[in-house]
Amino acid sequence: MNDNIAIRVENICKSFGDGDSFIEVIKDASFTINKGELAALVAPSGTGKTVLLMMIGCVNEPDSGEMWIGTEKVFDNRWLTKETRKIRREKIGFIFQAHHLIPFLNIINNLILLPQTNKTDEKTSKAEARKLLHYFGIADKEKAMPSQLSGGQNQRVAIARALINNPQIILADEPTAALDTQRSVDVMKILKKIALEQEVAIIMVTHDDRMLPYCDRIMKIEDKKIVFV
Amino acid sequence: MIHLAKEDIKHTLGKFVVTAMGVGMLLGIVLIMMGVYRGMIVDVEVLLNDLDVDLWIVQEGTLGPFAEASRVHEDLQYTIESLQGVDNSSAITFQNIQLPQGKSKVRVFAVGYDVYGGINPINPARLVTGRTLATDHYEIVVTDKTGFTLHDKIQLGRNIYTVVGVTHGSVSSGGDLLVYISLKDAQELQFSYSNKRIQTDRARGIITRDTHMVNAVIATVKPGNNVENVAGEIRKWHHKSVYTKAQQHAVLTKYVVEKSSKQIGLFTAILIIVATIIISLIIYTMTLEKMKEISIMKLIGLPNSTIVRMIVEETLLLGILAFMFGNIFSHLIYPKFPKRVVLEIPDAWMLFGMVVVASIVASFIAVKKVINADPAAAIGD
Ligand SMILES: Nc1ncnc2c1ncn2[C@@H]1O[C@H](COP(=O)(O)OP(=O)(O)O)[C@@H](O)[C@H]1O
Ligand SMILES: [Mg+2]
Numbered sequence: 001m002n003d004n005i006a007i008r009v010e011n012i013c014k015s016f017g018d019g020d021s022f023i024e025v026i027k028d029a030s031f032t033i034n035k036g037e038l039a040a041l042v043a044p045s046g047t048g049k050t051v052l053l054m055m056i057g058c059v060n061e062p063d064s065g066e067m068w069i070g071t072e073k074v075f076d077n078r079w080l081t082k083e084t085r086k087i088r089r090e091k092i093g094f095i096f097q098a099h100h101l102i103p104f105l106n107i108i109n110n111l112i113l114l115p116q117t118n119k120t121d122e123k124t125s126k127a128e129a130r131k132l133l134h135y136f137g138i139a140d141k142e143k144a145m146p147s148q149l150s151g152g153q154n155q156r157v158a159i160a161r162a163l164i165n166n167p168q169i170i171l172a173d174e175p176t177a178a179l180d181t182q183r184s185v186d187v188m189k190i191l192k193k194i195a196l197e198q199e200v201a202i203i204m205v206t207h208d209d210r211m212l213p214y215c216d217r218i219m220k221i222e223d224k225k226i227v228f229v
Numbered sequence: 230m231i232h233l234a235k236e237d238i239k240h241t242l243g244k245f246v247v248t249a250m251g252v253g254m255l256l257g258i259v260l261i262m263m264g265v266y267r268g269m270i271v272d273v274e275v276l277l278n279d280l281d282v283d284l285w286i287v288q289e290g291t292l293g294p295f296a297e298a299s300r301v302h303e304d305l306q307y308t309i310e311s312l313q314g315v316d317n318s319s320a321i322t323f324q325n326i327q328l329p330q331g332k333s334k335v336r337v338f339a340v341g342y343d344v345y346g347g348i349n350p351i352n353p354a355r356l357v358t359g360r361t362l363a364t365d366h367y368e369i370v371v372t373d374k375t376g377f378t379l380h381d382k383i384q385l386g387r388n389i390y391t392v393v394g395v396t397h398g399s400v401s402s403g404g405d406l407l408v409y410i411s412l413k414d415a416q417e418l419q420f421s422y423s424n425k426r427i428q429t430d431r432a433r434g435i436i437t438r439d440t441h442m443v444n445a446v447i448a449t450v451k452p453g454n455n456v457e458n459v460a461g462e463i464r465k466w467h468h469k470s471v472y473t474k475a476q477q478h479a480v481l482t483k484y485v486v487e488k489s490s491k492q493i494g495l496f497t498a499i500l501i502i503v504a505t506i507i508i509s510l511i512i513y514t515m516t517l518e519k520m521k522e523i524s525i526m527k528l529i530g531l532p533n534s535t536i537v538r539m540i541v542e543e544t545l546l547l548g549i550l551a552f553m554f555g556n557i558f559s560h561l562i563y564p565k566f567p568k569r570v571v572l573e574i575p576d577a578w579m580l581f582g583m584v585v586v587a588s589i590v591a592s593f594i595a596v597k598k599v600i601n602a603d604p605a606a607a608i609g610d
Contacts, residue, residue, distance in 0.1 A: 050608070059528055059605050089530025096608050100525045104240035109231045116231060117531055161529070173608065 003071055006169050006201030007033040007056060009226075012065035014051055025051050027224035029065075033169075033217075038195040038202045040215040047221045049205045053171045056203065057092050058084040070168050089114055093162030093200075095172040099154040101146040107133070107157055108142040111164055118165060125164070132160040136190070152183040159190060163198075170194070172204040176211060188214040233535065234542035237519070248511050249547055253554025255504045256580065259497050260559035261566065263576045266486075266493045268569030272404045273481045276340075277474065279352035279399065282447040283456045284315075285472040286463055293470070294323050294444040295402050295477075296484035301469065303412070303443045306346070312462065314454035317347030320443040322415040325405065328375060328383055335375050337408045338401035341415020341443075348447060351396065351409055359394030365411035370394035372406050386418055402481050404568050416440040501583055504551070509591030512544045516595035523599055524607035536599050541592045548588035552581055 009031055015024040025048035033039050041049050054060040056067065058074060067075035069091050074080055081087065088094075101110045108129050115125035133139045136156040138149075146154055155175065162170055172191065176184035192214050195202050204215070212218060218229050238245050285294075286301065286309060293299020303320040310318040322341035327334040342350050344365045351361045351370060359379045362368045369390040371377045381392040390410070399407035410418070417440065450456050460471040472480060516523070526536055556577060563570040 054605050085527070085530045085532060087530075088528070092530075094529055098608075100521075100607060102522050102526070104237045104522075105231065105233075109236065113231060113526075113531065114529060117535060122230060 004034050005032050005068070006035045006037070006070060007031075007203070008066075008068040009056065010066040012052075012055060012067065013063045014048070014055060014060075015063060024224060026055075026062075026221075029221075029224070029226045031219065031226045031228070033201045033203060035168075035199040035201055036195050037216050038192055038204065038214065039217045039219055040212055041203055041205045041219045041221075042207070042212070043221040048224070049221065050173055052221070052226075053173055053203065053205065056169070057094060057171045058087045089117060089165065091168045093165065093167035093170040095155075095159055095162045095170065095175045097174040097177045099146065099151075099158040101154060101157060101161070103146055106143050106145055107138070107149070110146065110157060111161055114161070114165055128164055129160070132163060133157075136160055152179055152186070155179060155183070155187065156190075159187065163194060166198070167200060170200055170202045172202060174205050174207065176206065176208060181210065184208065184211060232542075233539035234546060237515075237539065238543060238546060241515070245547065246550070248507075249550035250554050252504050252507055252547070252551035254558055255500050255507070256551055256555030256584065257558030257562070259500050259504075259580060260555055260572060260577060261563055261570060262493050262497055262500075263580070264559070264563060264570035264572045265566070265568055266490055267571035267573055267576065269404065269486050269489055270482075271571055272400045272569055273402045273486055274478070275398065275400050276350075276402055276407065277478055277481065279355065280348075280350045280447060281352075281474075282348060283450040283474060284309075284448040284460055284463070285474075285477050286446040286448065286467075286469045287444070287472070289468050289470050291470055292480050292484065294321075296480050299444050299470075300442045301444070301446060303416075303441050305443075305467075305469070306343070306446045308467065309446055309448050309463065310347075312459065314451055314459045314462075316449045316451040318446055318448040319343045319346035319348040320412055320446050321350065322412060322419065322444045323401075324415065324419055324444075326385070326408075326418060328371075328377070328385070328408070330376060336405060337371075337375060338403070338405040339415060339418070340407060340409050341412045341418075342409065343412045346412075348449065351394070352399075355396040355399055357395050357397050359392070361394055362409060362411055363393070365413045367391060367414065368393045368411065370396060370409040372396045372399040372408065375406050375408065385414075388414075390414075400569070402485050412443065416442070501587060504584075505587040505591050508544060508547055508551070508588060509594060511547065512540065512592055512595045513598070515543065516540055516598055520598070520602060521607045523602050524604050527602060528604035528607060533600055537596050540595050540599060541589065544588040544592035544595070545585065548584040548591075549581075552584045555580075 009029060012026055012029045014026040015022060017023060043049055055062045061079065062075060064077050074087055108126065111129035112125040133142055138153050138156060141149060176187050179187065188211050191202055194200055220227050220229055287293035287299035288301055291297045291299045306318045306320040309315055320343055324339050326337060326339045328337055340350055344362045349361055357373060361370060367388050367390045369383060369392055371392055373395050377392050379392055379395055383390045401407055450459050456473050460473055463469055463471045523536055559572060563572060
């Protein structure tokens with residue numbers, strides 16, 4: 001087992017419905033992503049990008065196949081742990097098109113919510129959160145509510161939230177779709193930097209060709225399988 | 230530590246407080262009703278304790294005179310007094326009458342007693358001014374809440390009565406204000422208050438005008454005599470029902486208080502259920518409004534316990550806040566109640582216990598919603 005591998009997927013299948021409504025979205029997909037790699041996932045709408053991300057993210061269960069996160073095998077035709085949520089909060093960071101911050105928590109509390117669940121003490125997690133806010137240039141916003149921040153600022157907080165637990169992988173589903181070009185490029189630079197500096201594997205779904213130069217590899221979904229171009 | 234419930238409530242504070250006030254009013258009414266019940270129990274004992282006699286002799290086969298009508302001849306008091314072991318004995322009447330006061334009327338409960346007898350039913354400790362009755366005509370002792378004061382003149386029937394004494398806190402077992410008049414006057418009033426037909430029948434001699442009836446004879450027992458034995462003797466030889474003070478107390482509690490307690494208990498239960506439903510609906514809608522956030526929390530890996538705790542704590546906080554408003558509300562309005570309301574701390578704690586249980590029950594559907602929420606739901610379009 002190569003310990004440089006961050007994500008390994010073997011013969012993953014996923015279908016929905018039955019009878020007339022049966023659709024097979026992913027069939028026998030296999031691939032690996034290395035640590036520190038920023039991979040773009042590019043495919044037309046409705047081809048299963050989100051479905052794939054949700055399986056890798058241990059949110060939705062594949063029908064069959066095998067999956068590893070780092071060296072830990074998490075799926076072998078069934079979840080190998082009852083608590084997939086524990087894997088999510090310890091090893092995976094999520095970023096979405098919308099920031100999905102908790103509206104009734106201020107910025108710093110949004111960030112330390114997960115570390116606290118992981119039993120990190122408040123002082124340590126707050127220090128970590130402030131470091132990230134500083135890094136993203138919004139250090140003065142820690143007491144603000146999400147509703148008081150701009151879209152770009154909130155998306156940066158969302159990225160900080162995905163990072164704060166030092167995840168092994170980050171799954172980003174169209175993180176720049178709601179941002180203008182300048183903001184999108186900023187986010188790309190941040191993701192690129194994180195991948196390099198923290199050896200995090202990132203899979204990012206995007207429709208925007210202008211973001212591709214920042215990515216190390218480009219994945220596509222063809223015939224329900226993953227291909228690299 | 231982030232307190233999710235606190236932060237969420239802070240975010241929707243106005244709505245939360247207004248809801249708590251609304252539920253608080255319901256709980257306040259529950260407290261008042263418990264207080265009314267406590268008041269009834271207090272009222273039941275006032276007259277009984279003021280009289281403080283050992284025996285109540287009433288019409289045979291009745292639960293008189295409070296729970297059931299009872300009529301015995303006034304001469305019975307002499308028979309009873311002559312019995313061995315009996316110390317004092319007195320005939321007594323009870324009736325509801327209306328005292329004219331200005332243009333309106335005050336409903337009172339009149340105790341008629343033998344002014345020259347051995348037992349004075351007026352508790353001297355309650356007498357604030359004046360004296361008890363001294364003659365057996367047209368004198369009246371009233372309780373202060375009737376609004377009358379010493380030396381007031383009151384028209385009753387064809388006669389003018391003078392207030393010779395004022396007591397404080399005298400009420401009948403039903404909570405009516407008490408007045409005291411002489412036995413003779415009471416018997417006279419009972420006649421003039423009967424309906425027209427009985428009056429004319431009596432006037433025509435069809436029914437003999439019998440003003441020598443009373444409702445009960447009360448008696449005290451000489452020290453050293455067993456009250457039960459004396460009661461047994463009267464039952465055996467004089468064909469009357471006899472109750473000791475404890476038995477009379479039991480009768481009053483059973484017939485006067487128990488029925489009301491069932492009613493009040495039922496109302497309390499209904500109000501608690503209504504409060505539970507309101508709390509659960511509010512918490513449920515508050516949870517529905519947060520479904521997207523809850524999905525996200527689950528998706529990024531927060532355990533159910535964290536989210537469920539937020540919901541249950543919010544429900545408990547709502548319940549506790551409502552309970553506090555309920556206490557404030559009940560203390561503000563209870564003096565305005567015509568009936569005696571006794572707010573007792575143990576009752577409030579009991580209600581608090583019920584509110585806590587109700588809140589936990591009320592959070593059930595919202596908690597179920599949380600547990601079933603799909604973490605992937607939030608990120609759909
Ligand atoms: N929970 C579901 N039930 C049924 N069909 C689903 C479900 N989730 C996704 N699909 C289907 O899977 C396909 C891929 O969806 P998705 O991964 O969201 O596409 P995209 O590539 O645009 O992210 C779509 O045809 C969608 O209708
Ligand atoms: Mg998608």
